[in-house]
Amino acid sequence: MSAPRELPIATNGDVVVVRQQTRSLAAEIGLSLVDQTKIVTAASELARNALVHAGGGRVLIEVLEGGRRPGLRLVFTDEGPGIPDIEQALTEGWSTAGGLGLGLSGSRRLVDEFDLVSAPGEGTRVTVTKWAR
Amino acid sequence: MTVPAEAARRRIVDLFLSSEERLLQRWTQVSGASPDELRDLYQALRTALGSEDGDFADVRGLLAELSRARARQGHTPSDTARLVFSLKEALYEVAEADGGPEALRGFVWFSRLVDDLGLFTFETYSAAREKIILDQTEQLLELSTPVVKLWEGIVAVPLVGTLDSARTQVVMEKLLQTLVDTGSEHAVIDITGVPAVDTQVAQHLLKTVVAARLMGAECVISGIRPQIAHTIVTLGIEFGDIVTKASLADALSYALRRSGVEIAGAAKTRIAVRAERA
Amino acid sequence: MERVPILKLGDILIVSIQIDLDDQSVLALQEDLADMVVSSGARGVIIDITAVEIVDSFIGRMFSTIAAITRMLDAETVVVGMRPAVAITLVELGLSLGGVRTALNLEKGVAMLEHVRGAAG
CATH class of the missing domain: 3.30.750.24 (STAS domain)
Structure with a gap:
């Protein structure tokens, strides 16, 4: 199995690298093509979120084994301004940076588990998990 | 009186290795399995116990094979597990005959090992079943969805x-x-x-x-x-x-x-x- | 940053995306296309995404923006070759690509442009 890898998110190019790494690990653990596409798309949205809202951050990509099915977990962390109202941020169509507001709410629908921890001034941590079926 | 764990293990392994014929005969009697099957298993156990690093991969491979073969013959997984467990009964008689505290304490250790191996056959069985069910589910999906x-x-x-x-x-x-x-x-x-x-x-x-x-x-x-x-x-x-x-x-x-x-x-x-x- | 090449065939511009697009390339493509529609007098734009493995909200929004811009410049845009996995993911993401015409492949995209123009006269 592969060790968890941590990638920086500081430039547009880094977002592409996050996508590629996520794709290769997702394929490695046997996610279906549709599930691969979903987790890679979620990774792209969340990496861009970190870049746009917090000026950058990092992601930890981890393969989960030992359960009945393998899974892929991505933890996005940034030291940005944080989210004052998480409920609102997860509402469909809510956006602060002129986007479509699909980043958080959309990514949540693309994964099996979604966890968001944030407070004003303390940055944001988003953890998403996709399990092989 | 306490017996050092290491000495106890060595004693029971010695007993196991030195009483091959007696063990096999009794094991066959208790389990009702064929002597050939048990002899192979005994040999693999012997090699594993004798090895420095206690590598049981061969034993597990053999047990997996045995579990599959017996499932095909219509044995239940409990039958197969019981076959493995019955080694304890055979070995206990040897340990009892020895009578020493090392042998008895060692037997406790050994029986835990046998328990693990017995459970392993059970796992193999259910894993094989699970795979069959999964395959069939997929086939059914394929069959039931023509475009x-x-x-x-x-x-x-x-x-x-x-x-x-x-x-x-x-x-x-x-x-x-x-x-x-x-x-x-x-x-x-x-x-x-x-x-x-x-x-x-x-x-x-x-x-x-x-x-x-x-x-x-x-x-x-x-x-x-x-x-x-x-x-x-x-x-x-x-x-x-x-x-x-x-x-x-x-x-x-x-x-x-x-x-x-x-x-x-x-x-x-x-x-x-x-x-x-x- | 990599730039996506734009090909001209008659009065149609064809863009075939073969690279993993970063946001900068997306914005550049948007600008290049608008410039090229004006300078070439093209009446149709085809964006071929057969090779694209993911479309996230940023790329999806690019399609809508390009369609809207080219429409103002009197050219229709068709996105062709979207993979099933990409389409399913877009639906789940909640992106509807409003105002964007789509076709299964390049050939049908060209036919669609001809049909649209025929109807418009």
Whole structure:
């Protein structure tokens, strides 16, 4: 199995690298093509979120084994301004940076588990998990 | 009085290694298995116990094989596990005959080892079963979801039986892939044979229609039973501008018209001809 | 940053995306296309995404923006070759690509442009 890898998110190019790494690990653990596409798309949205809202951050990509099915977990962390109202941020169509507001709410629908921890001034941590079926 | 664990282990392993014939004979008696099967297992255990790093990979391999073979012969997994466990009874008699505290303490250690191996055969058995069930489920999915070509550029999926979320997803992915592979711009999803749909299944159907549209193809849903229409409306699911038709025939004729094929009214012509002759 | 090449065929511009697009390339493509529609007098734009493995909200929004911009410049845009997995993901993401025409493949995309123009006269 592969060790968890941590990638920086500081430039547009880094977002592409996050996508590629996520794709290769997702394929490695046997996610279906549709599930691969979903987790890679979620990774792209969340990496861009970190870049746009917090000026950058990092992601930890981890393969989960030992359960009945393998899974892929991505933890996005940034030291940005944080989210004052998480409920609102997860509402469909809510956006602060002129986007479509699909980043958080959309990514949540693309994964099996979604966890968001944030407070004003303390940055944001988003953890998403996709399990092989 | 306490006995150092290391000494106890060494004693029981020594006993195990030195009383091959006696053990095998008793083991065969207790378990009712064939002496050949047990001899192989004994040899593998002997090698594993004798090795420096206690490598039981060979023993496990042999047990997995034994478990599969016996399952094929119709033995239950409990039978196979009991066969392994019965080694304890055979060895206990040897340990008792020795009578020393090391031997008895060592026996406790050894019996834990045997328990693990016995449980391993059980795991192997259920893993094999699980795999068979999974394979069959997949085969069933494949079988139950044919995507058929109705006309050049028109494909259909006749869905039959209860739809669960997983099956609907598989069918829909297959349908979309068929659209790409055949270059078909029209698809009919016929649910005449579906007794009921729940919210999730209805959502999957909807999402497929939207996904097909994103790819540049049109979907028609046909054969919605009155009860299903009722459910969908009651559940408050918005079907929006999605085209629905009562029967597969209606859907086909709609798709044909949309793809520019004209259908001549054969039945009417015949009546007209008769009228003229009369 | 990599730039996506734009090909001209008659009065149609064809863009075939073969790279993993970063946001900068997306914005550049948007600008290049608008410039090229004006300078070439093209009446149609085809964006071929057969090779694209993911479309996220940023790329999806690019399609809508390009369609809207080219429409103002009197050219229709068709996105062709979207993979099933990409379409399913877009639906789940909640992106509807409003105002964007789509076709299964390049050939059908060209036919669609001809049809649209025929109807418009």
